[in-house]
Amino acid sequence: MIEINTKKFSELTLNELYEILQLRSEVFVVEQNCVYQDIDFKDQKALHVIGQKNDKIIAYTRIFKPGDYFKEASIGRVVVAKNERKFGYGHIIMDYSIKAINSFFNENIIKISAQKYLKEFYESHNFIQVGKEYLEDDIPHIAMVKF
Template sequence: MKWHVKNFNELTNMELYTLLKERTAVFVVEQNCPYLEVDGKDTESYHLFAEKEGEVVAYLRILPPGVSYPEASLGRILVKKEWRGQGLAEELVSRGIDYLKKELNEEVIKIQAQNYLRTFYQSFGFQSISKVYLEDNIPHIDMLLKGDRLETK
């Protein structure tokens, strides 16, 4: 398995196509949630992904402060269905937090999490900062990781 972090301009056409395809497969098709997946934030983001034999198996988007929120953020977090349950999600999120902390010197990270994953994100130190609300008919919660809790597993 090979891990990559690239800004938008470093992605090859094929990498970008594959990342968008996998995001659409999970967030639009699998979750039966029609929405504009390509939201204009990719060009200002970093893209962290794992690939094995040319197949993207895990992905998340790293958003600097000011792109989605005043704080830095992680989003579009996914592990391809066939690869779930193997610890990739934990490694993916840890790598995303690490990148924000060590490469971008960020001390606060905000996420918009699906509520059923609240405990998963709490295991990294994220704390709920909102009540549960519906986003695209899926229960979500806003969560924040900051300061001394910004240590990866």
């Protein structure tokens, strides 16, 4: 079973930060074969939603209050370790992240920049596409909002 916690950047241990960056790099850089600047100085503003299983970080998102990333509250860097995806942890951590935005920021409207191939995944969490497809780091993306 997955255990989920939310932490400010200053509350992360060095090992947690290292595991988060390793997981993000493993999926977004290596698996997706995409060279991009993951370390973007936005982690310091975010709340970090960390999913652990057997004391290892296997799922993660970062959430932002309105104005820190988009005008609306937002969720980003949604990631689940490849060998853990079959258990539905992506849905669990998204549900938790949506609830965390509501409880920490008292917000219901959430905007994300979603990889296009995950459109149905995000639609299952009541996000709808707004605007046209665009390229971000050479990967097709769409803006989506949950009202």
